[in-house]
């Protein structure tokens with residue numbers, strides 16, 4: 001079987017902004033609509049200001065002007081409705097694009113038909129990706145308002161240009177210089193936040209170690225002090241970085257107000273004295289400058305947020321580029337297959353990807369046959385590769401070499417999904433879903449019957465829903481999980497050390513009864529066990545030693561039920 005581990009997408013060339021394409025605003029048509037809407041809103045905004053200022057001038061001259069008031073009302077209305085459209089367009093486009101990213105997570109990381117289905121790396125990427133996504137989503141409303149304000153500032157600035165070329169040029173030069181400084185400062189402030197986040201992660205890890213290992217550290221004073229000191233150091237570092245960040249942010253925001261008022265002062269105090277502005281122009285220019293102050297400070301205030309969102313978008317884009325290309329498609333299977341004759345593993349070899357160890361753990365080459373209806377036990381020492389093999393058989397881990405055959409045909413391409421559908425499993429780290437399967441193949445009657453058989457029915461509500469809401473012990477959870485697996489009706493049941501959390505009664509019942517019951521239901525059972533007696537109920541016993549299969553012959557089954565032809569049993573229950 002050919003290896004199909006993470007197929008990486010080609011790394012894209014780095015664009016000017018990672019945020020805009022990510023939130024769907026790099027699209028030319030949307031950008032044009034945004035600019036037009038924003039400019040109409042900004043112009044209307046400016047007209048309302050100008051009519052206000054004209055009215056004020058009129059009053060000062062002892063005149064009452066009716067027309068500007070009408071213009072004021074109309075322009076205010078236009079400004080309101082177009083600003084609303086602008087912000088709405090940014091937010092709807094942005095959130096739709098972010099929902100698209102979420103769908104991509106769903107299709108690739110969570111459900112993707114790729115090798116690393118249980119890979120921690122995929123889970124980490126998912127958590128990290130979600131974190132970035134949340135940050136961008138939280139900043140988006142603020143940024144959309146700031147973008148709208150930026151257009152208002154641009155229009156007001158263009159108007160200022162018509163009133164005072166010297167003033168507008170001075171403003172542009174000073175604005176470029178001060179803006180450059182401001183962005184650099186905002187980046188430095190943002191970097192502090194990044195460092196604070198790192199120490200926060202370490203600090204929270206420390207806290208969860210202390211909470212998780214509470215019982216252990218209560219028994220060992222030295223260990224407790226050591227952990228407490230490490231967490232205290234992280235808390236102190238986090239505090240220091242957060243304080244510096246807060247101070248810098250406060251300074252930046254104060255600068256905004258100072259800069260804007262400083263500019264107004266230049267226009268009001270200096271320009272008229274220099275003769276650059278006439279007494280008639282002064283009130284108009286001053287009102288434009290004061291008008292500029294509001295959108296400008298709103299825009300500048302959002303710069304640190306924008307840097308944070310760009311940072312998150314950059315990381316998210318890198319993550320998306322590295323995501324596996326294999327995508328999930330809704331199942332075409334109307335009904336899971338219920339019959340097969342045999343599964344064969346031929347020269348199968350699987351290696352974990354290199355991690356902390358210099359040499360990754362390898363299993364194989366494995367050769368084995370699993371006839372339908374048989375009971376296969378996998379035994380061996382800790383770390384010998386039993387659980388790994390248990391994930392290779394249903395192809396949750398795809399072999400690097402060799403083939404898996406279903407009824408003599410290699411399981412590849414389109415056959416993979418229907419092959420996996422033959423199995424249900426209770427792994428060591430199994431997940432008990434909050435809702436029972438809803439499909440027609442789930443046998444609710446058999447589920448209740450199994451709950452009674454496994455003596456857990458009194459703790460599971462009649463509907464079966466909210467299973468996880470019940471405070472079940474580990475052993476009880478495994479019993480419920482087994483009942484669900486059986487009721488799902490798939491022909492093969494995988495059990496990884498199912499007895500490890502069971503009491504003495506159920507440990508004994510597992511080999512003496514439960515396996516026999518599953519066999520009688522026509523199920524093929526593949527299980528891992530440390531129980532020395534397990535081999536006595538198996539048709540095939542696989543002995544694993546350091547990833548190698550040292551023995552895998554068909555033993556004589558201890559249970560008489562096994563002597564019935566497997567296919568006959570399957571046909572009975574299908």
Ligand SMILES: Nc1ncnc2c1ncn2[C@@H]1O[C@H](COP(=O)(O)OP(=O)(O)OP(=O)(O)O)[C@@H](O)[C@H]1O
Nearest residue numbers: 352353355361380381382383384385386387388389
């Ligand atoms: N995700 C992983 N990445 C890399 N190596 C792993 C991973 N999971 C397990 N291993 C390694 O593979 C080896 C076999 O692990 P496996 O869980 O299959 O053993 P096992 O026989 O089931 O052990 P146990 O009886 O303790 O459950 C171990 O040495 C383990 O360190």
